[in-house]
Structure formats: C-alpha cells, structure tokens
C-alpha cells in the first residue's frame with residue numbers, strides 16, 4: 001500500500017519542540033517531502049487549548065507582493081482556536097488575573113465586549129474552569145449573543161450608551177465583577193496584560209518567522225494591544241529600524257491624533273469594519289504612541305475591495321478589518337519601495353460576517369457594490 005504525504009503526516013506523532021518524530025512502520029521508505037520536513041520542525045502536542053493559541057503561520061500574499069515588488073506578509077490569526085487574534089489577549093488577561101491572585105479556581109471572569117474577545121475568553125475560561133459573564137451593547141446581532149451563550153457565557157445585552165455614561169456596558173461589567181467574590185473584570189481596553197501578549201508572542205513570532213528581515217508593521221487598533229505590543233517588540237529588537245504605521249477605519253480618531261502630533265481628536269464618518277476603530281488613546285496604546293512612524297485612514301470601499309481580492313487571488317477568506325490591514329500593508333509597501341517586507345495581521349476570517357459581506361442587499365445598502373470589480377461580483381452569492 002502506498003501512502004500519500006497527507007497520510008504519512010497523519011501517522012507522524014510530534015512532540016512539542018519538534019525534536020522527536022515517530023513515524024509508523026507502514027510508511028514506505030522514500031525521501032521525505034519538503035512538506036513533511038517542515039511539519040516535523042513545527043510545534044508538537046499542545047498541553048490543552050491555551051497552548052494552541054499563537055504560533056500562527058505568516059502567509060506571503062503572493063499576488064500583492066508581486067504587484068508591489070515587495071514582500072507583503074499576513075499573520076494568520078484566524079487560525080487561533082477561537083478564530084481571531086483576540087485569543088492572545090484573552091489568554092494573557094486571564095493569566096495575569098491568576099498571577100495577581102485575583103482569580104482562583106472556580107472564579108468568574110467579567111468583560112464588556114461585543115466580539116472576538118468574548119469568544120477568546122469563552123474558550124480560555126472553559127479550558128481553565130472559570131465562569132464567564134459578558135456585557136455587550138444591545139445593538140449587536142442575535143448571532144453573536146447566541147454564539148457566546150453556546151460557548152458557555154452568561155450574556156447581558158444592555159442599552160448602547162457612550163462610555164461616559166455609567167450605564168455603558170464596560171461600567172456594568174466592572175460593577176458586576178466588583179459585586180462578586182473571586183471575580184475579575186478583565187478590562188481589555190486598559191489592562192496592559194493585553195499589550196503584553198503581543199510583546200511576548202506576536203512580536204517575537206514575526207521576528208523569528210522573518211529572521212529579522214522585516215521593514216514595517218501595520219495594523220488597525222481596537223484596544224490597541226496588538227498594534228502597540230507588536231510595535232514595541234519590533235522596534236526594540238531592531239533598534240528602531242522597523243517602521244510602524246497605524247491603520248484607521250473611518251470614524252476612528254487615531255489617525256487625526258497621530259498625524260496632528262496629539263493635538264486633534266477628530267471623528268468623521270463610520271465604518272462597516274468590526275472590532276477596530278477607537279475614540280480615545282487607551283492605556284494599551286498610550287506607552288507606544290511616540291513610536292509610531294505614521295498613520296492612515298482606509299476607506300470602506302478599499303477594505304471591501306480587498307475582501308474580494310484576497311478571496312479570489314490569495315484564497316484567503318478574511319473579515320473586513322483584516323482586509324483593511326492588507327490595504328494598509330500594500331500602501332506602506334508602496335511607500336517603502338520595492339524589496340521591502342511589510343507585515344500585517346489577518347485578525348479573523350469572514351465566517352461571522354458572511355451574511356453581510358457577501359450579500360447584495362447589504363452591500364447595496366452601504367453603497368459598496370461599486371467598490372467590487374465586475375469580475376469579482378460572482379462572489380456576491382447571497383441575496
């Protein structure tokens with residue numbers, strides 16, 4: 001019986017560290033394929049879900065790289081167990097609460113979130129035996145509420161009011177945790193354990209994967225943890241050589257803040273992207289604002305266009321914010337010139353947004369059909 005490479009891989013048991021490889025006796029003697037060798041060097045068995053977070057592939061976007069004459073690389077964060085980059089922050093805020101003695105076995109984690117952080121926390125809390133309580137604005141879709149509930153979270157949709165109103169979902173989350181014993185409000189926006197996740201994991205992974213051959217990093221910010229932590233690490237390890245550019249969706253204030261040298265906080269427009277855009281400089285972003293080399297706003301037209309291009313050209317099924325990051329990486333690459341290597345973050349996949357991003361009716365309601373090239377309209381498969 002001859003086995004193909006995939007079957008051979010399945011029979012290969014790997015230990016973490018990649019040092020020990022046991023191949024089944026059924027594997028015929030032949031030269032191992034390059035793919036098998038690469039897999040043998042990868043990480044082995046993860047001790048539970050939390051160890052499976054991070055160490056994501058860094059994918060070269062071949063079409064865009066060719067088009068720009070640069071290396072445009074996307075960190076495949078959609079491959080985390082919870083499906084997004086926020087698994088990293090979720091893990092770190094929980095570990096930090098444990099280390100500080102705020103969370104003991106059987107305790108409760110409380111967070112205000114409408115998106116990926118809640119999903120990441122739900123996975124991490126289940127795997128470590130904690131209860132999870134989520135507050136979110138009641139403007140969020142039933143799908144998000146259902147998903148968090150089926151992942152074991154207790155969910156409270158509350159009126160969508162501004163941060164300076166005590167009824168805001170973040171304040172309600174804080175008060176809920178304060179009223180319980182053995183409970184912590186993980187406070188993703190201003191808890192710098194979030195940023196630390198990226199100083200200790202995302203940044204070092206990018207540096208190792210590129211063998212230090214990286215010229216620029218760019219991505220959008222929600223809490224700012226990803227951008228700030230990764231920027232801090234890459235700037236430090238490269239002695240300031242790696243450039244950092246913040247990418248903003250319409251409606252976020254950070255581009256105006258950075259490009260005006262901290263003088264302006266202007267908000268204009270709104271965006272179809274989710275999980276990104278910010279109205280203030282969070283504690284996660286604040287320590288690293290001075291490291292930023294520049295910023296840009298990316299329009300929804302460009303982002304949606306890139307959702308469809310990445311699907312068609314790269315085979316990547318990305319959410320709109322990841323597509324925004326790819327647009328930013330392309331623009332940074334064009335600015336830096338041929339031969340440069342620019343890294344960005346593919347924060348999550350399109351799975352949770354498919355009913356919008358690939359719906360003609362929704363695209364029309366947002367005036368975005370015109371942003372999709374005619375030959376890519378075949379991907380608008382939903383009414």
Ligand SMILES: Cc1ncc(COP(=O)(O)O)c(C=O)c1O
Nearest residue numbers: 221222223224225226275321347
């Ligand atoms: C969907 C999504 N979530 C989160 C983030 C970044 O999150 P944060 O700034 O909270 O680390 C990004 C960044 O591009 C994103 O696209």
